[in-house]
Amino acid sequence: xxxxxxxxxxxxxxxxxxxxxxxxxxxxxxxxxxxxxxxxxxxxxxxxxxxxxxxxxxxxxxxxxxxxxxxxxxxxxxxxxxxxxxxxxxxxxxxxxxxxxxxxxxxxxxxxxxxxxxxxxxxxxxxxxxxxxxxxxxxxxxxxxxxxxxxxxxxxxxxxxxxxxxxxxxxxxxxxxxxxxxxxxxxxxxxxxxxxxxxxxxxxxxxxxxxxxxxxxxxxxxxxxxxxxxxxxxxxxxxxxxxxxxxxxxxxxxxxxxxxxxxxxxxxxxxxxxxxxxxxxxxxxxxxxxxxxxxxxxxxxxxxxxxxxxxxxxxxxxxxxxxxxxxxxxxxxxxxxxxxxxxxxxxxxxxxxxxxxxxxxxxxxxxxxxxxxxxxxxxxxxxxxxxxxxxxxxxxxxxxxxxxxxxxxxxxxxxxxxxxxxxxxxxxxxxxxxxxxxxxxxxxxxxxxxxxxxxxxxxxxxxxxxxxxxxxxxxxxx
Amino acid sequence: xxxxxxxxxxxxxxxxxxxxxxxxxxxxxxxxxxxxxxxxxxxxxxxxxxxxxxxxxxxxxxxxxxxxxxxxxxxxxxxxxxxxxxxxxxxxxxxxxxxxxxxxxxxxxxxxxxxxxxxxxxxxxxxxxxxxxxxxxxxxxxxxxxxxxxxxxxxxxxxxxxxxxxxxxxxxxxxxxxxxxxxxxxxxxxxxxxxxxxxxxxxxxxxxxxxxxxxxxxxxxxxxxxxxxxxxxxxxxxxxxxxxxxxxxxxxxxxxxxxxxxxxxxxxxxxxxxxxxxxxxxxxxxxxxxxxxxxxxxxxxxxxxxxxxxxxxxxxxxxxxxxxxxxxxxxxxxxxxxxxxxxxxxxxxxxxxxxxxxxxxxxxxxxxxxxxxxxxxxxxxxxxxxxxxxxxxxxxxxxxxxxxxxxxxxxxxxxxxxxxxxxxxxxxxxxxxxxxxxxxxxxxxxxxxxxxxxxxxxxxxxxxxxxxxxxxxxxxxx
Numbered sequence: 001x002x003x004x005x006x007x008x009x010x011x012x013x014x015x016x017x018x019x020x021x022x023x024x025x026x027x028x029x030x031x032x033x034x035x036x037x038x039x040x041x042x043x044x045x046x047x048x049x050x051x052x053x054x055x056x057x058x059x060x061x062x063x064x065x066x067x068x069x070x071x072x073x074x075x076x077x078x079x080x081x082x083x084x085x086x087x088x089x090x091x092x093x094x095x096x097x098x099x100x101x102x103x104x105x106x107x108x109x110x111x112x113x114x115x116x117x118x119x120x121x122x123x124x125x126x127x128x129x130x131x132x133x134x135x136x137x138x139x140x141x142x143x144x145x146x147x148x149x150x151x152x153x154x155x156x157x158x159x160x161x162x163x164x165x166x167x168x169x170x171x172x173x174x175x176x177x178x179x180x181x182x183x184x185x186x187x188x189x190x191x192x193x194x195x196x197x198x199x200x201x202x203x204x205x206x207x208x209x210x211x212x213x214x215x216x217x218x219x220x221x222x223x224x225x226x227x228x229x230x231x232x233x234x235x236x237x238x239x240x241x242x243x244x245x246x247x248x249x250x251x252x253x254x255x256x257x258x259x260x261x262x263x264x265x266x267x268x269x270x271x272x273x274x275x276x277x278x279x280x281x282x283x284x285x286x287x288x289x290x291x292x293x294x295x296x297x298x299x300x301x302x303x304x305x306x307x308x309x310x311x312x313x314x315x316x317x318x319x320x321x322x323x324x325x326x327x328x329x330x331x332x333x334x335x336x337x338x339x340x341x342x343x344x345x346x347x348x349x350x351x352x353x354x355x356x357x358x359x360x361x362x363x364x365x366x367x368x369x370x371x372x373x374x375x376x377x378x379x380x381x382x383x384x385x386x387x388x389x390x391x392x393x394x395x396x397x398x399x400x401x402x403x404x405x406x407x408x409x410x411x412x413x414x415x416x417x418x419x420x421x422x423x424x425x426x427x428x429x430x431x432x433x434x435x436x437x438x439x440x441x442x443x444x445x446x447x448x449x450x451x452x453x454x455x456x457x458x459x460x461x462x463x464x465x466x467x468x469x470x471x472x473x474x475x476x477x478x
Numbered sequence: 479x480x481x482x483x484x485x486x487x488x489x490x491x492x493x494x495x496x497x498x499x500x501x502x503x504x505x506x507x508x509x510x511x512x513x514x515x516x517x518x519x520x521x522x523x524x525x526x527x528x529x530x531x532x533x534x535x536x537x538x539x540x541x542x543x544x545x546x547x548x549x550x551x552x553x554x555x556x557x558x559x560x561x562x563x564x565x566x567x568x569x570x571x572x573x574x575x576x577x578x579x580x581x582x583x584x585x586x587x588x589x590x591x592x593x594x595x596x597x598x599x600x601x602x603x604x605x606x607x608x609x610x611x612x613x614x615x616x617x618x619x620x621x622x623x624x625x626x627x628x629x630x631x632x633x634x635x636x637x638x639x640x641x642x643x644x645x646x647x648x649x650x651x652x653x654x655x656x657x658x659x660x661x662x663x664x665x666x667x668x669x670x671x672x673x674x675x676x677x678x679x680x681x682x683x684x685x686x687x688x689x690x691x692x693x694x695x696x697x698x699x700x701x702x703x704x705x706x707x708x709x710x711x712x713x714x715x716x717x718x719x720x721x722x723x724x725x726x727x728x729x730x731x732x733x734x735x736x737x738x739x740x741x742x743x744x745x746x747x748x749x750x751x752x753x754x755x756x757x758x759x760x761x762x763x764x765x766x767x768x769x770x771x772x773x774x775x776x777x778x779x780x781x782x783x784x785x786x787x788x789x790x791x792x793x794x795x796x797x798x799x800x801x802x803x804x805x806x807x808x809x810x811x812x813x814x815x816x817x818x819x820x821x822x823x824x825x826x827x828x829x830x831x832x833x834x835x836x837x838x839x840x841x842x843x844x845x846x847x848x849x850x851x852x853x854x855x856x857x858x859x860x861x862x863x864x865x866x867x868x869x870x871x872x873x874x875x876x877x878x879x880x881x882x883x884x885x886x887x888x889x890x891x892x893x894x895x896x897x898x899x900x901x902x903x904x905x906x907x908x909x910x911x912x913x914x915x916x917x918x919x920x921x922x923x924x925x926x927x928x929x930x931x932x933x934x935x936x937x938x939x940x941x942x943x944x945x946x947x948x949x950x951x952x953x954x955x956x
Contacts, residue, residue: 034556034598035586038549043614046545067524071516072550072588072619072635073572078512091579094551096588098573099634100623108513110550110574110588120512136521140619141550145578156577157550 009341011278016222017150023272024151027281027342037149037156041265044342045152047289048268049159053139055191056161056263059183063176065135065163070117072140073108078116082241085115088208092144094156110143115209115234115260118164119242122256126166128247132256133176134166152269153226153478160264163231166244166256170235173257174212177231180261181214184229192267193284193393194218194274195401196228197424197473199451204436207260211235217449217473219401220273223422225448225475228270231261269478274397275366281343282366284393285386292316292382293339294325297332297351308350308375312360315379321386340365345389346382350375366393405473409458414474418443424473428458431470435463445474487819489756494700495628501750502629505759505820515627515634519743522820523630525767526746527637531617533669534639534741537661541654543613543641548595550618551586556594560719563593566686570622572634588621593687593712593738596642597720600734604644606725610734611654612644630747631704631956638742641709644722644734648713651735652690655709658739659692662707670745671762671871672696672752673879674706675902675951677929682914685738689713695927695951697879698751701900703926703953706748709739747956752875753844759821760844762871763864770794770860771817772803775810775829786828786853790838793857799864818843823867824860828853844871883951887936892952896921902951906936909948913941923952 009022024030029045041049057067073096080086089112096108111117118136126134141159149155163180167173181198188194196216206213210232218226236255239245245253275282285291296309306327313325324344326335332349339347347363354360360378362371366389373381404423408414417425418439425445429435439445454471461468487500502508507523519527535545551574558564567590574586589595596614604612619637627633641658645651659676666672674694684691688710696704714733717723723731753760763769774787784805791803802822804813810827817825825841832838838856840849844867851859882901886892895903896917903923907913917923932949939946 031599031602033549033595035549035551035553035595038551040549040595040599041547043544043546046547049547050545066521067528068521069519069524069527069619069637071511071513071518072621073513073516075513093577094574094586095576096572097575099571100625101569108572117511117513117518121509121518124509141547143550147578159547 020273023276023281030151039151039155048287049265051287055187060137065137068136068138070114070138072111074111074117076107076109078120079109081116082209082238085209094143094145112142112144114162115238119238122166123242123244126244126246129249132166132168137161137163152265158264160262163261165259170257173259174233177214177233177259180231184216184263189394191286192271193390193397194270195398197449197451199449202431202447207232209234209237215449218270219404225477226270228267229263234258234260280341283343283345285345285390288345290324290344291322291386292346292348293344294348295332295335296327297349299327302352304355305350305352308355312378319379319383321383364389407457408462411462414462418445424475426473427462428468429470429472430461430464430466430468438463439474445476448473448475448477501754501759508629517629517633522767526765527743529765533665538615543615546614546616548592548616550589552589552595554585554587556598557587559594560687560716563687572621572623590620590622592640593716597716600644601720601722604722604724607727610644610646615639615641630743636742638740641739643737648735651737652711655692655711655737658709662694662741667872669764670749671868671875672748673876675927675929677927680909680925680928685710687712687715693927696748697882703955704748706745707741712736712738758819761821761823763823763868766823768802768822769800769864770824770826771822772826773810773813774805775827777805780830782833783828783830786833790856794860797857797861799861842867885935887940889940892940896923902953904951905940906946907948907950908939908942908944908946916941917952923954926951926953926955
């Protein structure tokens, strides 16, 4: 019965790209806006972002960050101050040339990121070592004029948070950038049920103006990597450029050390791709706007069924479960496929036969597993079951990721992995740019991440045969 | 001692405009951005907005509204669809003419408000009476190219929420717009300690495209009114223009009824002006990022003082009080004026003499009142005291508002009130445009609000002498 409803979306394994777009639209996460390249974040999509915000905002504040809001428009002269930075962003900018019916004397840029605004503000508020550290975060949208767009993954506008901090020392700044990276990693584990590879970016993949870029990388079902969040140690480049200086205890004027960091609604793209299946979206309970749906069976002929559903619904609400009782007159079959499409983690069915036996039937969205539990214990069991689902989904994704990291010590192995297998090619590298160019030309693969805590497992770079000590993960990437 | 520190701000009664800007800057709520007409919302300013958001978001959701996010850029063709609407907004628009290094084929507008984006989306999602009501809200910023700007009160960009809903009937839509108005009014009472006059706008002051505009109006210390939030019943104009139709039970295609509603960071301007004094900002506890500051006296010579401060700080935190212990080596005098400037509702001092007596000294920011309370009961008493302060501040503002509403039945009274008194001129009106023009020309006053629940108190309009039944409040306004 459910099959008929989901014929509208294609199979995930047949055509991941089409499946992905189908799910985004049919699960009502977004729709295309009249503004070309822009999307409408619909309630079921936006609420996923609200859960991400709620988790991160608390974690950031616990690390001492406070929220601020900077202008949405940046004068070009300000954007142009930091040369490396502007090179990275200028080609993607949207330009405001008129305001209030007049040509502007200076063109403005719709913010693509706000380092230069923060820097210009920091120079006014930082004077002494006492003023450090400064830890600011901003929730906003940014605009980048992308040629090809995909919902959540790449768009002309996305929602994000951008953190900007100043620190006394290089070491403190780096440590802070790393502590935020761990928060992002925890978000994956605790909320999104997505495991990441944590590490730093090779020089060629660093953020414009960064001395170090740290990253969390996820693996998509087609074996391509998706960069899901980055934190940057920006050194003293912005402070030097914007003349942000503090008087130190030794009476010397010094430059503070800058970090910036962000995750965006791209995370929703990862969420959809990592967990979704041929029936549609699959949501981990922690991020699901509705965690459990109750569907009455033969309700029209049984007042007891209706009553039992309402009683359970209230009992679950009291336990803090986000629950929906759908007692509309649509058929159970329609409801099954509708809520499967919407990715609701747990379906609860109650029918006359169940009631006779004093049980209810559960269906776990991600595994397809069915269970019967005693009705009287339901409100007690279900919150724990939602935790179990959260952990089960994380474990499933974790196993997938770690079974798709292939250590390669020879060129043939590299070739084999990147042409026939899905996943990360783990290899030793000298980090030379010829290697990167070769990998790009032959396999369309880029160096994704120099992972933390990976031990040397061979002596030479499989491309050049040169001796080296560094492990790197290559993959094709979004 | 404190006096010296606050010499930096001018007296509120001497020059309200200068005082206001001084407080915004010195209390570190905002600073001017390099982008002309735009401001930086600093942490202590932005956190006030976060409290407003947190309160309203819960209330909106309780009324069934869900959050969405629409593009920040609007194609001009879409903005131009509704004629009344575009007339209202076109002169204030910022235009994007280039993107990704190329001239755009169609100019985009940085959103000044999003009715047309919502309408364009609604036409895709509303088909049947079953799809109604639709209740959406969006938290975002908007850009309006204002010539003269003042922090929070009027700026090229402000933060706001904009709600957009569709309803089956006119009556349901109007009732919904009114229920949101009551939420705004509650925000004033529960959070901001600002009383409003609630009512509807006369035709001349309605939102572009609205059939009815409802408003909350506050009174500033200079006797000028400040419109603090509006909700609109927009009729079926947008649905007709964008072809949003639903199939009703009777098999007829019909247009749904539209409401929109918003409050903005302008509320922070009202908060500053209504409560602030010559020492700086004064915050109601409910909205204050720090509700109470503990200042140790002679801490350097008394380990007991330091210990008592820490103990109290933890005890208050456990009670959910947002408390700051400032045990820095700055002088108590510096701290007193600093936290007075910042508007912290309650100051707690603990010194060796207090400890001997087993008491602590409290200073209530808004009233200047000093109290001593037993140290051992502090954690119990202080949360209640914060509630008392919240209510006291509301009452003070309420009394001010209601003692500045002057009923006028003759032209001389109108003239007297609007030229010598501060406040609202309450009068009967025919609502004719000649009256409005006269009031504007002679007194720079505009019709602010037709208040709910006001009884007819005279038979004639004091300007024209014509018979009429409607009460109206006139005032000069921001």
